[in-house]
Amino acid sequence: MTGDLDRYDYLDGNAAAGPLSEIFAIDVLSARGRCAACGRTDAMATARLLPHSHGLLLRCPGCSAILLRLVDTGHSVCLDLHGLSFLELRRQQNGSQPNPPQPT
Numbered sequence: 001m002t003g004d005l006d007r008y009d010y011l012d013g014n015a016a017a018g019p020l021s022e023i024f025a026i027d028v029l030s031a032r033g034r035c036a037a038c039g040r041t042d043a044m045a046t047a048r049l050l051p052h053s054h055g056l057l058l059r060c061p062g063c064s065a066i067l068l069r070l071v072d073t074g075h076s077v078c079l080d081l082h083g084l085s086f087l088e089l090r091r092q093q094n095g096s097q098p099n100p101p102q103p104t
C-alpha cells in the first residue's frame with residue numbers, strides 16, 4: 001500500500017496499546033519514532049492502524065510506510081521495526097529508567 005492513508009478506514013495508534021503492552025514493559029505509544037522512509041518524527045500514538053490488516057501494522061501518517069509490524073502466531077510473537085530509523089523511549093519523570101532486560 002502506498003499513497004494517501006486517508007483513503008482507508010483507520011484507527012489511531014492507541015488502538016495498538018493492548019497487543020504492544022503484552023511484549024513491552026514500557027508504553028511504546030508514548031515513545032517518539034522517526035519514519036525511515038520520510039523522516040517524520042512523532043509520537044507512535046499518532047501512527048495509523050488499519051484494522052483489517054494481516055497482523056498489527058502501524059503506518060506513518062505522513063507517507064503511509066509501515067513503521068511497525070507485529071504478528072502473533074500463537075506460539076511466538078514477531079516484531080518488525082525496520083520502518084523506524086529510531087525509537088526514543090523516555091525515562092519516567094522521577095528519573096527511573098525503563099525496565100532493564102532480564103537475564104535468561
Ligand SMILES: [Zn+2]
Nearest residue numbers: 035038060063
Ligand atoms: Zn513516513
